[in-house]
Amino acid sequence: MTKAEDAIGVVAALVRTAFLVNAVYAESAREFGLTPQQGQLLCVLMPRSYAMGELSTILGLAKSSLTGLVDRTERNGLVRRDPDPRDPRGITVALTPRGAELADRFYTETCRRVDVLPAGLTGQERDTVARLLGRVIHDNEVPVVFAESPPDHP
Amino acid sequence: MTKAEDAIGVVAALVRTAFLVNAVYAESAREFGLTPQQGQLLCVLMPRSYAMGELSTILGLAKSSLTGLVDRTERNGLVRRDPDPRDPRGITVALTPRGAELADRFYTETCRRVDVLPAGLTGQERDTVARLLGRVIHDNEVPVVFAESPPDHP
DNA sequence: GTGTCGTAGTTCGTACTCCGAACTATCCGT
DNA sequence: ACGGATAGTTCGGAGTACGAACTACGACAC
Numbered sequence: 001m002t003k004a005e006d007a008i009g010v011v012a013a014l015v016r017t018a019f020l021v022n023a024v025y026a027e028s029a030r031e032f033g034l035t036p037q038q039g040q041l042l043c044v045l046m047p048r049s050y051a052m053g054e055l056s057t058i059l060g061l062a063k064s065s066l067t068g069l070v071d072r073t074e075r076n077g078l079v080r081r082d083p084d085p086r087d088p089r090g091i092t093v094a095l096t097p098r099g100a101e102l103a104d105r106f107y108t109e110t111c112r113r114v115d116v117l118p119a120g121l122t123g124q125e126r127d128t129v130a131r132l133l134g135r136v137i138h139d140n141e142v143p144v145v146f147a148e149s150p151p152d153h154p
Numbered sequence: 155m156t157k158a159e160d161a162i163g164v165v166a167a168l169v170r171t172a173f174l175v176n177a178v179y180a181e182s183a184r185e186f187g188l189t190p191q192q193g194q195l196l197c198v199l200m201p202r203s204y205a206m207g208e209l210s211t212i213l214g215l216a217k218s219s220l221t222g223l224v225d226r227t228e229r230n231g232l233v234r235r236d237p238d239p240r241d242p243r244g245i246t247v248a249l250t251p252r253g254a255e256l257a258d259r260f261y262t263e264t265c266r267r268v269d270v271l272p273a274g275l276t277g278q279e280r281d282t283v284a285r286l287l288g289r290v291i292h293d294n295e296v297p298v299v300f301a302e303s304p305p306d307h308p
Numbered sequence: 309g310t311g312t313c314g315t316a317g318t319t320c321g322t323a324c325t326c327c328g329a330a331c332t333a334t335c336c337g338t
Numbered sequence: 339a340c341g342g343a344t345a346g347t348t349c350g351g352a353g354t355a356c357g358a359a360c361t362a363c364g365a366c367a368c
Binding site: 064 | 323324325326327328329332333334335
């Protein structure tokens with residue numbers, strides 16, 4: 001049984017877990033020569049490419065912020081801007097081959113690192129956490145900033 | 155029952171929850187005229203003051219990064235640098251009255267906002283999440299960047 | 309006492325993040 | 339063809355973060 005002094009409320013549990021996960025995410029990105037934001041961009045683009053406006057919504061950034069992020073990531077050769085054939089104003093951002101390869105490696109390694117965080121939980125407890133947080137994510141319409149499975153796509 | 159397609163693994167659940175909580179935290183800070191980092195600094199300092207080196211460890215920042223953060227927060231009149239009586243080299247960072255008042259309000263409001271995220275869960279489910287994440291936090295020795303209860307102190 | 313080494317914080321230069329306001333160019337409805 | 343929405347970019351400014359180099363002091367040895 002958990003001692004009373006160690007008990008914690010949902011709110012603190014969520015905030016502190018977020019802090020932990022962020023730190024791990026940032027550390028993982030760092031070792032791939034990525035900033036957390038650039039890593040996140042790569043992860044979002046793994047399944048498919050998006051327009052700037054879509055990315056802006058998904059990542060929760062102002063469009064002007066995104067321009068810079070894509071600029072820098074593009075300069076690193078990881079993403080590419082393609083014109084949208086249907087609308088001359090629009091562009092779509094896609095991973096370059098190098099970006100896709102790096103995204104895969106970063107994603108895999110980050111999964112590995114986050115996976116060990118709940119190492120002290122039983123398989124069933126992990127499932128419970130996944131299921132309950134899954135509901136929270138669903139209820140709050142959290143965008144897919146981190147996919148469930150890697151290149152599981154068709 | 156959750157549909158299979160909605161099922162999610164622990165890793166993605168943790169990463170996406172972190173994303174959600176961060177966004178809420180940042181939004182809350184913003185409305186108090188704080189950056190997330192400054193808000194976090196205030197929250198850490200709520201129970202007591204710390205030396206720069208301690209803060210550096212707690213927040214996971216390089217000491218040089220912390221100097222700037224404390225500088226800016228100090229410039230805003232929210233924290234104060236006091237000399238450490240026991241060691242002329244050291245200083246301790248403490249909340250000013252204004253900082254303490256703002257920290258309280260920010261903390262309370264942020265709690266309120268994070269608290270509604272798992273609104274779709276039953277009381278028991280919330281307890282389960284709190285207990286399991288509490289173990290993860292404990293196992294990974296996550297510093298108290300966000301306290302359990304507000305000014306619960308004597 | 310006087311080295312010498314470690315520790316506490318700061319400074320400096322650099323790169324990145326983020327925003328809002330203003331701007332350009334194009335789409336779309338009338 | 340006009341006028342209002344929409345897609346992205348540019349610009350200026352504040353903040354974040356790091357490592358390397360530096361200052362100043364404590365602590366231990368001799």
